Amino acid sequence: MSENSYQNQDLETPNPLRVSIGEDLTSSPPITNKSTSPLKSALQTSKIKLLIILSVIVAILFVLSILITIFRSIRPTPRSATTTPTPIITPLPTDITDNERIPADFKTKFNQVDNDSRININFNPPQIDPNIGL
């Protein structure tokens, strides 16, 4: 059996088995994905522009922040107001510590009492191990 001509892909005529009723074989060629409309291209162009503008804004802000940081580090910080201490009136020494006003015969006794009060008795017993030999 001879090869049917409609199975040969090189022929220009389409496969009659696939041709539907009412369809014109000489109609315009089918629509492909590669074709773009003018509206779409305009939209894409505006998106790119927006993206560029935003990027520029971010870059500007970034550069500004770096510059401000450098500027602050160079510029000396303003001095805070110096606080002046509240003047404290020194109290007058109390008469109790003024031993010069105590008569001499009492002064000796008071000195003895004061010296005795400062004595710190520290004569503890020996620390031993009572279990030596066990």
Next chain:
Amino acid sequence: MWLLFILLFLVEPIYAQDASPSAIVDPSVSLGPTTMPAIRLFDQYQRDYLFQYDIYQRAYLNYVDKVKVYTKYGTITTQKDKFNAAINAINARNKAFKSYFLALRVFLDDYKTSNPTITEKNQIDLRKWETWFDEQLIVVPLINNDDDLKKWINDFKDKYPEVQQTIYTALVQHEINLRQQSLNTLQDIAANIKNNPNIKPESEQWISNLAVKSDLVSTGFGNAINLTQRNQNQNKFSNFYPDAKIELTKTNNYIGEISADLKLIIIQFLKP
């Protein structure tokens, strides 16, 4: 001849004894080395005790080493070394205790006049233990077997709480005596001021208030003494000394307040 003339009249004669004031020896000044101040007897005994205690510590470390060696090897020789080291350490400990009791007994003489009767009783108790430790210096070196040694050690452990109680009671009494002396001095001053014709009448109330603080001091002394008489467990000593020190510190503070009040009264109310 001219030479003789010069020697007779122009050269100053040298006397056998120089009467110039600079050469007169002041009998109160010693010509030799600087005289040492009188050394307190207690200081000497304390130094002796510290020396004996140092010997005990070294003997104890030697004993600990011998115990380790015996534990490791368990031979008869190491056992004998351990035994000898124990005898040596116990002997050194007894000497340290004896010197401590002697020093403490002398220590109590410092302020004994404040409470002579009670202090004398403390000193008798201290002497009793001093004598006991002195006897042990003869007994312990004669111990020659483990059984006798264990018996002696257990006997010492039974006595040791009482030893500690005697020591700390004496220390508390010594501190009370010191503060009692100060209180007596202040009470004398208060009595002098009260009877002084130059004291202003406004001081009377101030002087009366001093009696309250004096009572607080006496109460503190009583509390400290009561602590020394706390019942002791037969086997373990309950140390009352830290609590007694707290009471005595309070009395010291009251004495300081009385002293300050008296000074103020003298300055304010005693006419010059």
